[in-house]
Amino acid sequence: MRTTERDAEFTAFVAAHRPALLRAARLLAVGDESFAEDLVQTALTKAYLAWPRVRTADDPVRYTHRILTNTFLDEARRARRGREWLDADPGDGSGPASRLASVDDGARGLSDREGVIAALKRLAPQQRAVVVLRHWLDLDVETTARTLGISAGAVKSTNSRALALLRTHLADLNDDATARSTS
Amino acid sequence: MTELHELLRRASESDATPVPVRDDLARARAALRRYRMRRVATASLAVFVIGVGGAAVGPSISGVLLDRDGSVAVGPEPSRAIPTPRLVPADLEVGPYVLGRVPHDWELQAEDPVVFSPTDDSVSADPANLTGKLVVIYAVNPVGDGKKVTWQGQEFVERRRGDMATVTRETQADEPRGSLSVQYPIKAFPQALALEFAAAVHVTAAATPDRAGSSETVPDSSAYAAPVQITSTLGAPTELPAIASHKDSWLFNNGALHHEYSLAGAANADTATPEAIATDPTSPAVHPATYLTVSFNPEVGENAVIGEGKLQIPADPKFNRTRTVDINGAVGKLTTSKNGLGVIRLDWIDAAGNYHVVKVDRLQTSDGTSGLSANQILAIGRSIK
Numbered sequence: 135m136r137t138t139e140r141d142a143e144f145t146a147f148v149a150a151h152r153p154a155l156l157r158a159a160r161l162l163a164v165g166d167e168s169f170a171e172d173l174v175q176t177a178l179t180k181a182y183l184a185w186p187r188v189r190t191a192d193d194p195v196r197y198t199h200r201i202l203t204n205t206f207l208d209e210a211r212r213a214r215r216g217r218e219w220l221d222a223d224p225g226d227g228s229g230p231a232s233r234l235a236s237v238d239d240g241a242r243g244l245s246d247r248e249g250v251i252a253a254l255k256r257l258a259p260q261q262r263a264v265v266v267l268r269h270w271l272d273l274d275v276e277t278t279a280r281t282l283g284i285s286a287g288a289v290k291s292t293n294s295r296a297l298a299l300l301r302t303h304l305a306d307l308n309d310d311a312t313a314r315s316t317s
Numbered sequence: 318m319t320e321l322h323e324l325l326r327r328a329s330e331s332d333a334t335p336v337p338v339r340d341d342l343a344r345a346r347a348a349l350r351r352y353r354m355r356r357v358a359t360a361s362l363a364v365f366v367i368g369v370g371g372a373a374v375g376p377s378i379s380g381v382l383l384d385r386d387g388s389v390a391v392g393p394e395p396s397r398a399i400p401t402p403r404l405v406p407a408d409l410e411v412g413p414y415v416l417g418r419v420p421h422d423w424e425l426q427a428e429d430p431v432v433f434s435p436t437d438d439s440v441s442a443d444p445a446n447l448t449g450k451l452v453v454i455y456a457v458n459p460v461g462d463g464k465k466v467t468w469q470g471q472e473f474v475e476r477r478r479g480d481m482a483t484v485t486r487e488t489q490a491d492e493p494r495g496s497l498s499v500q501y502p503i504k505a506f507p508q509a510l511a512l513e514f515a516a517a518v519h520v521t522a523a524a525t526p527d528r529a530g531s532s533e534t535v536p537d538s539s540a541y542a543a544p545v546q547i548t549s550t551l552g553a554p555t556e557l558p559a560i561a562s563h564k565d566s567w568l569f570n571n572g573a574l575h576h577e578y579s580l581a582g583a584a585n586a587d588t589a590t591p592e593a594i595a596t597d598p599t600s601p602a603v604h605p606a607t608y609l610t611v612s613f614n615p616e617v618g619e620n621a622v623i624g625e626g627k628l629q630i631p632a633d634p635k636f637n638r639t640r641t642v643d644i645n646g647a648v649g650k651l652t653t654s655k656n657g658l659g660v661i662r663l664d665w666i667d668a669a670g671n672y673h674v675v676k677v678d679r680l681q682t683s684d685g686t687s688g689l690s691a692n693q694i695l696a697i698g699r700s701i702k
Contacts, residue, residue, distance in 0.1 A: 141342060141346070144341075144342060144345065145338055145339075145342055148338045148341050148342070149338050152335075152336070152338070152341070153335070156331075157329035157330075158329070160328070160329045160330075160331060161325055161328055161329050165328070167331060167333050171333075171336065175336075175341065175344060178341045178344075178345060179341075179344055179345045179348050181345075182341075182342075182345030182346075182348070182349060183345070183348055183349055246324075246327055247327045247328050247330065250324045250325065250327060250328040251328050254328065265321075265325075266325070269321050269322055269325060270322065270325045270326075270329070272322075297321075300321075304324075
């Protein structure tokens, strides 16, 4: 296909769906706006390169969300391998190691939104991806499994553990808030 | 679950300013352009292998090399030190041009003007430095005077100066009115090859006078000089001072390799004036530096993702901004943030379709607070092997 045609279709696609991609990316990046923006930019670039496949996919939007999610998981794996940043992390929370930290020390005095983000931050990257795909994008188990390249059983068990953790963390935050308001 | 969806909805909200679609498109197009060039390079490599194999049994004429794909390299015997490039057929959209031939295994450095460079270390990695490179540019200027040369019915005018030459032709009826010039290094590129390359360039309607290459930015072609002034949106395209010495290298246990260099002179010496800093204190181009530390971590493979370079900047709230920069066709995002790092994205895809990343993780300069210009970052990123 000619570049001009690809450009026109891609531009229309980005205009229509970038906001939704960014919202999903914010959940995956647990509130780190610049990380979320990087994920979206990377996903869109990959989508453009694979545009002939994207445009003919059953659901191009879902296809691009799949790229986004896998980009996030790639980043998470890279950070876990410690191949970057662990020594050079500026310590300001801007590096992937900090972005993907599993513990949020600042979960006191949080707004509703911040509370949810703090709870999401405590989930492992794959748990977070499952929560976003299943409960934000409303994908069914089979589609989520295909997106992540894991079995349906793994999706169910990961989802179950993630929801349990979320409930616990959100309850902890509510308890903290209650304790503060009564002290 | 409805409650969870509502919580997620709130968590996904932000007041951040939306990014213009054109930035996504520019970034994606730059990646696609590199991808296509790498594919062309692979194809040309295959042709080269076939050509070498065929040479043993095929025709052999001194000074004329025939390839099975029909491309022809005509000219004097190439120097032993500088192998003659060869052209391979293509149908490549680059900026406002469609190229019907591309030089085998040369790298596309910039889009408008088109700049190809050899992939060895014989020329500058800075796209703004055109010495030794193949350059294509459209101008609204007429062809001008010079030695007339005819190539397969097309008339060109040739001009030479030093080690460089240009061949220029009038644009054709289906192209914007003006002239098309191809500048080439005489030692590396036979004239016939330059003519064949130029004859296969088509100027599209996207080439307009307000783009780079307009009459305003192309000097009188009868007096060859650096023919193009390339501007960027981020500071002046300052040449990085030569690296005077290599001070140290060390490897962190996370795999990141660091080099430290002393520069022969202060970077940004011509732009780092008190007036410039007062005018735009957030510009990385206006801070001087005399040495630099480069950290990088090449990442190759299917799991590699588009990379980022990191440019250390002052921890000052007034630096909290993002700019998208377009430097000679290489689009990047340079961000500066409070207590954060500048980021410029450098990404490309190799012939096998893998993402490659050279990570210029940090450029920390001698004054401790400054960075280099985006041009310099790109030059460094490209020069690292």
